[in-house]
Amino acid sequence: MPVSEHVIKSSLKAIEEPTSAHSVAHAPVVGEPSTSIAPIPQNDSRLISRRSSTAHGRLSTDSEGHHRSIFTHGEKWFIVAICGFAGTFSPLTSNIYFPALPTLASQFNVSVELINLTITVYMVMQAVAPSFWGTFADHYGRRPFFLACMLVLCLTCVGLALVPTNAYWLLMLLRCVQAAGSASTIALSAGVVADISEPHERGTFFGFMGIGPMVGPCLGPILGGALSQGLGWRSIFWFLAIASALLITRTPRFLPETLHSIVGDGSTKPSAIYCPLIPLVGRHRQRPLRSAPQPPSHDSKPKKPFTNPLKAFTHPDIVLILLYTGIINAASYSVSASISTLFVTTYPWLSQTDLGLVFLAMGGGMMAGSVAVGRFLDWEYGRVGRALGKKKETDNNEGKEAIGAVSDDAGRGDRRKEVEAGFPIEKARLRTMPFILMTFIACVVGYGWCLQAKVNMAGPLLLQIVGTVGFMVMAQMNTAQILLVDLFPTQGSTITACNNLVRSSLGAAFVSVIDLILTALHGPGWTFVLIAGICLVVGGPVLAIEMKWGPIWRERRRRNSIAVVTDVEKRETEQEA
Template sequence: MAHAAHAHHDSVTSLKATRGAVAHGLEEQNVNEQAAEKPYSIYTRQEKWFIVMIASLAALFSPLTANVYFPAIPALASAFHTSIESINLSVTAYMVFQGVSPMFWGTLTDRIGRRPIFLACLLVLCLSCIGLALVPTSAYWLLMLLRCMQAAGSASTIALGAGVIGDIGTPAERGGFFGILTLGPQVGPSLGPIIGGVLADKLGWRSIFWFLCIMSAACFALMLIFLPETLRRLVGDGSVIPSPFYRPLVPIFGKGRVVRDAPKPPKPTLNNPLRLFFYLDVLNLLIFNAVLYAVFYAVNTTISTIFASKYPFLNEIDISLCFLAIGGGMAIGTVLSGRMLDADFQRIKTRLVKKAEEDPEKRIRPEEVTREENFPIERARLRMMPMFAAIFILTCAGYGWSLQRETHIAVPLILQVIFGYTVTAIMTGMQTLLIDLLPSQGSSITACNNLVRCSFGALMVSVVDLIVNAIGPGWTYLLFAGICLACSPMIWLAIWIGPRCRAKRRARNTAA
């Protein structure tokens, strides 16, 4: 009897435990489903686009500040009573700080927030422009110092914008957002010389810096008034109200969707961005992107000299207008490549969802296909890259020989449009993938990308004229096309090693 009572008690206990486990399992499933259904950000799609457009306006200053300066170099050499080579040293110094400063600002913004660093960079840029507009012509050293400060203020805006995209955009949206963010940086190298040439010719070289001062001050005011803080370590999905220091003067984004008593995210730790270079998949993308950027910079910086020698009937204004060809191609590529990336993401997602629904073992639920461990993000971002790379390589070689043979000027200009489109499509895909790999460190990884590509670009600028003078533009760009062809297997390498590298990082983070 006692034995029967004891058995009955055990069965009741077991039943309660089973019910508790089932209830706990259902509760955990509901929590997971709610987490899966919860939007990545509280901002609507229209609000996200507006935030990205504000960030892209700031990102325009990085290339614009660098390239608007070029037409004024002869006037500056004359005003400062020095050689053009000495003034060119300020260009070199600018490029050095353009590559290094985002490593500092990008790391800082991943720790203390996007909004304050954006405002700090624009303030430094505005003040340095005022200094350059007023610099005495007897102080060459001050010109160099202020150009370095100008680079420190303007160069980091692209990295900061990339961090904002990682904060508010899902992987399905990032392609389009990154396309808009890079519109300014891609068009800036073409518009800069035209704006600088007109200002220097009509109003003098100091007007260039007053123009930049006014533009950067206007952007500073726009961000101060409207830009919300987006760093997820501070505001989560945007629903956490930060301290007044982080709030815009006119909070128009996310109204009615913030939670006053929401739990604050954990305090961030300062990560060393240099460790990103030890991630094999990241390093592979950085090097390939930098090689293409260096070749692009070679084309862009030699347009003036080569077109002047091959087409002597062109005056300075005509030559400056030739920059619009490559700039137009890049502008088209920026918009279309972003849409293409989003479409490719949706195409692969749809295919994987259908496969998951048809899987009899249900190893992956349809709503789980976009999780990092299940989604082949490298294949989604790089699917069209081999085709674009092939067109880029052929166009690069053809561009050089069209100049070598002095064909009709329409031929190299049309090839510039194609060249600009393909290089933008490739670099947008690569840069979007970099953000996908480490979205919480979007600014740091973009700063690393900027450091590597600016280093390659500076090296290219220092040797491209020597190579063109030695072997001519035809063989020069055939050589550059061959280098790009040799590096093209890195696209397939990225698709192959990417999932393995991501799995190792997940395992390391889980263990930590």
């Protein structure tokens, strides 16, 4: 019997037994974090009460113990917009650099391969840094680390603008530090959106937040090409320094703290460092921390366990999702990193500014994919919920009232515990992915042979928009990201950092060898056939395994979490006695 059916039938049986009413009312949520990622799952009102009284913040809950956000729908959109703007800088600092690669190779008197290594080290640090920033943000709050990241970015951009051309090593070093500052903004933004969103609206919010990071691939190369051609390559880094300085002066004014362990549902007013200078959202619904009932003394407050981000890799379903998104991202990055050299060779009449305009196709496809797929995933979530509710209502009339709630509430996104305990979240998120994967693979193969045959430039640009680095890539990236947050909603920054670690590591590996492969296989035709083949061999089986075994692993993790929570409560009861 499938796991989802087993759980719902168990819930129906429990509804008929008065002695099990408490367990039904507080049945665990689908995809709640395991003990290694989030030691305290949100599956019991007693735990929620304890957590809200021992943490800094205060959680507003309904009768079933669900977290609610005090932010209105419009205020959530305002926060998402801030996060999207901050997330622009991670891809912007990477992509604005691409049109200037030939110029940098000439100025520093090194080969293009060595200049490409500056992209590789950037991606390596881009992979590693968010694992630390994101974990600290899940522990100490979002706002302080937003400001720290932007300060690091601003200072390193000034250093890069002043680096001497005989110090190639310094260029490499500063690019690493620059990545450490800029790359973490997306992980921090994902944590904020995870804090304020419910599953039924998460796809839309993540989709629109993704517009900001997509501005980087879209406008970055244009700005980079124009600045490099008109004012010299150093102007690229002066532009980034000024832009990041402006963000530092803006973000503290408006962005509220959203971490539940500090502000709860947003109604608890935190200390000054966590408060926006101009509190535009939620301020009329906040109450001082001292108004919380029976606040514990500072000495008696237990420490919140610190999360090791690498423990996410102990869960097989998480590893599979990370592997899939890593391979797709690596293939896409191989395309984007080779655009400058391939297009200059294939279409030699392009100027640096023209080369920057080539990247518009990539950015436009990404932006369209991010928004469209986000809305589609929310629609799929509701559709699967309604279908599940109708099926269970037909199969078991005794559970009509409970399962009828699945049809209505899952469609509207109400977070009912008995719904999500057996909700097939993997099916809701992944069932269209095989079609998207095959379309992406076909576009990658076609893109390579279009460049090999030197067809009209419209051909490879169209394939960029649709598949190689555009719509289909974002469809896969966003789907995987949203599923990861669904599985670990209280660790949004940490799980996003793990995703970024795998994606950037594999991307760096592919970028470091793409020029060698292009030379060995005599052009882009067979090179991108090879890359597409890797995506097919890895991606196809991963999707099949995740769809079949993912719900089983998730259910096992949920039960382990409940067992650990029970043991903790038992020990605390014994100590009190």
